[in-house]
Amino acid sequence: MPDNAPPPAPAGRQDLAAMIVPLGRNLINAELPVLRAHDLAMWGYSVLLRLDDEPVRTQAALARDIGADKTRIIAILDDLDDRGWIRRQPDPDDRRARLLSLTPEGRRVRDSVQSAIQENEERLLARLDPADRKGFLNALQFLAALPAEEFTDEPVADD
Amino acid sequence: MPDNAPPPAPAGRQDLAAMIVPLGRNLINAELPVLRAHDLAMWGYSVLLRLDDEPVRTQAALARDIGADKTRIIAILDDLDDRGWIRRQPDPDDRRARLLSLTPEGRRVRDSVQSAIQENEERLLARLDPADRKGFLNALQFLAALPAEEFTDEPVADD
DNA sequence: TATTGTTATACTCTATAACTATA
DNA sequence: TATAGTTATAGAGTATAACAATA
Numbered sequence: 570m571p572d573n574a575p576p577p578a579p580a581g582r583q584d585l586a587a588m589i590v591p592l593g594r595n596l597i598n599a600e601l602p603v604l605r606a607h608d609l610a611m612w613g614y615s616v617l618l619r620l621d622d623e624p625v626r627t628q629a630a631l632a633r634d635i636g637a638d639k640t641r642i643i644a645i646l647d648d649l650d651d652r653g654w655i656r657r658q659p660d661p662d663d664r665r666a667r668l669l670s671l672t673p674e675g676r677r678v679r680d681s682v683q684s685a686i687q688e689n690e691e692r693l694l695a696r697l698d699p700a701d702r703k704g705f706l707n708a709l710q711f712l713a714a715l716p717a718e719e720f721t722d723e724p725v726a727d728d
Numbered sequence: 729m730p731d732n733a734p735p736p737a738p739a740g741r742q743d744l745a746a747m748i749v750p751l752g753r754n755l756i757n758a759e760l761p762v763l764r765a766h767d768l769a770m771w772g773y774s775v776l777l778r779l780d781d782e783p784v785r786t787q788a789a790l791a792r793d794i795g796a797d798k799t800r801i802i803a804i805l806d807d808l809d810d811r812g813w814i815r816r817q818p819d820p821d822d823r824r825a826r827l828l829s830l831t832p833e834g835r836r837v838r839d840s841v842q843s844a845i846q847e848n849e850e851r852l853l854a855r856l857d858p859a860d861r862k863g864f865l866n867a868l869q870f871l872a873a874l875p876a877e878e879f880t881d882e883p884v885a886d887d
Numbered sequence: 888t889a890t891t892g893t894t895a896t897a898c899t900c901t902a903t904a905a906c907t908a909t910a
Numbered sequence: 911t912a913t914a915g916t917t918a919t920a921g922a923g924t925a926t927a928a929c930a931a932t933a
Contacts, residue, residue, distance in 0.1 A: 582865065584842065585849045586755035587777060588872035591795060593752045596745035599879040618746060628892065636750060638925065643893065665891040665932045683743065690744045693879065697867050704863015706741065708856050713747035720758040720852065786914065797902065802916065824909045824914040 596690070603685045607678055612637060612645045617671065617679040620655060624670040631669055654678055755849070762844045766837055771796065771804045776830065776838040779814060783829040790828055813837055 597611065604614055615635040625631045628646065632639040646669075649655045654675030660666040671679070694702050756770065763773055774794040784790045787805065791798040805828075808814040813834030819825040830838065853861050 582846075582869065583872070584755075584759075584777075584845055585852075585868070586752060586759055586845075587774075588868050589748055589755060590752040592868070592872050593745060593749040594795070595874070595876050595879040596743075596748060598876065600743075600745055602880065615746075618743075627890095629890090636753065639891085640893075640926085641924070663891085663933070667892075686743050686745075687741075689879075689881070693744075693871065693874075697870060698863075700859075701863040701866040701870070704857075704860040705867035707860040708864035709744070709747050709751070710741065711856060711860070712852065713742070713751050715754070715852075717754050717757065720754040720848075721761065722848070788914070798915075799903085799917085800901065822910070822914085826915075 599689055600686050603682055603689070606685075607682050609678070609682065610645070612642065613649055614679075614682060616642065616645060616649060617654065617675060618683070620669060620671045621676065621679055624668055626660065626668060627666045628669065649675070758848055759845050762841055762848070765844075766841050768837070768841065769804070771801065772808055773838075773841060775801065775804060775808060776813065776834060777842070779828060779830045780835070780838055783827055785819065785827060786825045787828065808834070 600611070600614075604611060609617075612635070615637075616631065619625065619631060619635050625634070628642060629639045632642045635642075646655065646657060650657055652674075653672055656670050656672055657667045658670075660668050694706075697705065759770070759773075763770060768776075771794070774796075775790065778784065778790060778794050784793070787801060788798045791801045794801075805814065805816060809816055811833075812831055815829050815831055816826045817829075819827050853865075856864065
């Protein structure tokens with residue numbers, strides 16, 4: 570037990586996961602109509618989001634980053650490629666690897682979907698007390714950025 | 729667009745779902761070793777949590793409350809019943825229904841698991857700025873209590 | 888031999904449909 | 911006939927294993 574612990578609040582609140590997981594499910598459900606309107610699936614959107622920041626050098630790295638499997642994203646990449654939303658170019662330096670990048674059209678789709686989604690999210694956040702809203706976003710950004718190993722005492726499968 | 733909207737912060741942050749869903753996954757992963765130590769699966773733990781507050785009158789209601797399917801919880805209830813952690817008594821007033829309740833042993837297991845889980849969660853929350861932590865929990869409790877319909881403009885399947 | 892991408896296969900999870908009993 | 915619980919089946923989603931190309 571940590572020595573600086575405030576009262577462990579054993580019955581004071583639900584488990585974080587018990588609140589966060591269903592909340593995530595509701596947020597996903599709110600995204601689905603938007604995604605459907607652009608004929609896009611959740612994994613496809615995840616790929617577009619990940620590629621926005623910077624191109625990615627291998628499909629395996631992309632898969633890992635979005636929490637998927639390298640075998641699972643292939644059909645997704647095929648689909649995005651067919652529509653001209655991403656490019657898959659063989660790396661000249663290592664022809665085994667594929668340089669993944671967003672096309673201008675892909676970026677346009679991504680921006681359009683994301684602003685619709687975030688507009689809806691802002692509608693929810695607007696219902697919060699301003700101070701809570703700020704603390705919520707600060708804390709969420711911090712926690713979401715924590716590497717997976719930080720969540721368990723036990724080492725998580727990580728080799 | 730809401731008239732009181734602050735700047736929609738289009739590129740300012742990730743989508744809420746994109747932060748919350750992976751965070752939920754990490755929190756679940758952190759729970760798994762604890763659950764395994766009690767030879768309990770996630771759905772079983774969900775059932776114990778739901779039964780804690782008050783007994784439930786039908787299995788279908790229990791399933792709905794924990795976001796499961798009435799056919800899916802049967803094996804889970806069988807298992808919890810076999811271990812003596814829950815009771816399934818036919819309702820004398822309507823012998824089709826099963827009154828579901830926690831046994832003292834079930835409550836003991838639930839408490840033990842939950843305090844281990846929340847102890848770990850407190851370790852994470854302790855890393856937050858105190859004001860953020862408070863805002864985070866306030867906002868989370870509010871958002872987690874929102875009914876599913878509040879998340880979409882479109883009516884969600886609800887008949 | 889090791890790695891990237893790919894395909895094929897098997898497995899797990901979940902939902903749909905059909906059945907029994909009570910009402 | 912309708913509802914609660916149960917069982918059996920089918921489907922979607924996911925991971926594991928084997929393969930081809932390149933290093």
